[in-house]
Amino acid sequence: SGSRRRAVAALARTAAAVVLCSPLQLLYERALRSLRLAWSAHLTGRLMRGYLSLSVASLGAAAGDPRASFGADLDQRLAEDVDKFVDLSTELSLEVVQAVIHLYVFAKMLWRQSPILSKSTVSLALVGTSAMLSLGRHLPRLYRAERRASNNYRYALTRTRANAESIAFYNGQEHEERALRELYATKQSAVTARKAGRDLVAAVSATYRKLTGLLPLYLLAPRLGAGDGGPGCNDAHAEGQGHGHAHAHGSSHGHSHASTHLPTSGKAGAGVAAVLQTAEAFDEILFHLMIVAENLNDFARLGTAAQQVEELTVQMERLLRDDSQGPRIELNTRSVASISEDHNSEDLDEAGQEPWLVLDNLTVLCRETPLIKSLDFKLMPGMRLLVTGESGVGKTTLLRAIQGLYKHGTGSILRPPQEEVLFIPQQPYMALGSLREQLLYPMDEWERAKHDDSEILSALNVVGLKEVLQRFPLGLDTVAMWSEVLSVGEQQRLSIARFVLQPNCKIVFLDESTSACDLASERRMYALIAMGCASYVSVGHRTSIERFHDQRLTLLRDGSWQLDPLVGGFSPTLGSNIA
DSSP states (O other): OHHHHHHHHHHHHHHHHHHHHHHHHHHHHHHHHHHHHHHHHHHHHHHHHHHHHHHHHHHTOOTTOGGGGSOTTHHHHHHHHHHHHHHHHHHHHHHHHHHHHHHHHHHHHHHHHOHHHHHHHHHHHHHHHHHHHHHTTTHHHHHHHHHHHHHHHHHHHHHHHHTHHHHHHTTOHHHHHHHHHHHHHHHHHHHHHHHHHHHHHHHHHHHHHHHHTHHHHHHTHHHHHHTOOOTTGGGSOTTOOOOOOOOTTSOOOOOOOOOOOOOOSHHHHHHHHHHHHHHHHHHHHHHHHTHHHHTHHHHHHHHHHHHHHHHHHHHHHHHHSOOOSSOBOEEEEOOGGGTTTSOOGGGOOTTSOOOSEEEEEEEEEETTEEEEEEEEEEEOTTOEEEEEESTTSSHHHHHHHHHTSOOBEEEEEEEOOGGGEEEEOSSOOOOSSBHHHHHTTTOOHHHHTTOOHHHHHHHHHHTTOHHHHHHOTTGGGOBOOHHHHSOHHHHHHHHHHHHHTOOSOOEEEEESTTTTSOHHHHHHHHHHHHHHOSEEEEEOOOGGGGGGOSEEEEEOTTSOEEEEEOOOOOOOOOOSOOO
C-alpha cells in the first residue's frame, strides 16, 4: 500500500505540473506568433512603399532599363518570401536553441561515461555535416528553380483569367491550355527534382547516423560481460527507455529512440543500462552537432528566401535611387495661385497672363534615340491642347514626363503641383471597394468627408451613370469587381465623375480618356471638363475631338513636332442628360 500511495502521489505531482505548464505553453505559442507577425509586418511595410514606387517607375522606364523588366513575379515574391523567411528563421532559431540545451545535458552525461566517445562525436559530426553539405549543395538552386516555376505558372493562370475574353475572341483556348500544361509540367519537374535531392540527403544522413551509432556499442561491449555499470550508472534509464525528442514550438525532426526491454538486474543489468545510456547520449550529441545536415532542406529554403528578400530590398533601393548618371528631365512645380506674385515678364502673353505649363527645350529619349526633339511650348490659361501623331511617336510618354514618371531625356518642365492637376488614363483604375470609394478615389478620409451622397449621386447622373445604381440594390455601398462589372466606356465616364468631385483642379491631362465613349457621351465629357477647369491637354487619334481644342501639337516620327491652331467653335454646354 505504501508503494501505491507513492505512485498516486507521483501521478498527482505530474498532473499538477501538466496543468501548470499548459498556460505557459499557451503564452509561449502566443508570444512566438506575435513575434512572427510583428517581424513580418515590419519587413512587408518596409518593402511595400518601394514596391509601389518601383511599379510606377517601371511604367516610365526606358527600354533596357532594369526597371522595365524587374520580374513578373514581383508581387508574388513580396507576398510569400517575407513570410517564408520569417517562419523559417524563427523555427530554425528555436531548433538551434534546443540543440544547445540538449548538447549541454548529454555532453556531461557522455563525458562521464566515455571521454573518448565524447571527443569522437565532434569529429564524426564534422565529417557527416561536410558530406551532407556536399551532397545537398544543389538544394538551394533546386529550390529557387521550384519557386520560379511555381511563380511562372501562377502568373500565367492570373494573366489568362484577366484576358479570358480576348483569348475567347481569338479562339485561343487550346493554345493557352497547352501553354499552361507546359508550365505546370515544368513546375512539377522542379518540385520532383527538389524533393528527390531532399530525400537523398535525408536517407544518407539517417544511414550515417545509424552506422556511427554502432560505435558506442563496439567500444563499450566489454562492460556488458564485466557487468561494470561505470560512472553515472545510477542515472541510467532502468529499462533503456528512449529519450523521445520533440519540439515545443510545433516542429519535430523525427529523432527518437525505441524502448528496449533488457534485463537490468545485477551487474549485467547495470552494464546494459550504462551502454544504452551512453549510446543514447552519443546519438543525441551527434544529432544536434549535425543540426545543419539534419535540417539541410530547411536551411536551403531559408537561404533562398533570405537571398530573395535581400535581392528585393537591394534592387528596389538601387533602381529607385535618383542617381545623376545619364540625362534627366528636370521637373519643377509652381502653384497657379503664386504666379501673379512671382512672375517673369518674358512669359507674359498679350493679355498679361503667365503660362501654367512650360516645356522648355524638352527632349525625350528612348534608348538614347530622341522620341521628341527640343520641344518648346507654353500652355496659357484657357488653352485647350490636342496632342496627336502616329502610334509610337511618344504621345503617352510625353504625358508621363509631365507627370514625372519618365525622366529619360533633357530639358525642363514647369507645371502646377499635384493637387492642382489631374491625369486621366485611357484605362481607368478601378480600386477594390464600394461604388462610393470608386468615385472618391484617391481622396483621403478628410477629403471624402466633404462629399455627401447627394453630391456623389449628382456626379454619377451628370456623366450618365445613374442607371448603374439601378443594377445594384445597395446603391453606393455596393462592392464589386468594377473593372469587370462596368464596360470600358462606363469606366471612362466614371473617371470623369471623379474629376467632377475634385475641386481646385486647374489642368486636366487626358490620354484618350473618351476613346470608348460614343460621340454624344464624348461631347458631354469634354463639356464637363471645360466647365470644371481652365485648361486641358488631350492625347487622341479620333478626329471627333479636334473641335474641343484650340491648339494641336503633332509629334512626327523623326522626333520633330509642329504646333497648329484649331478652330472648333466648341461651346461647353451640357444640354440634356445622356443615358
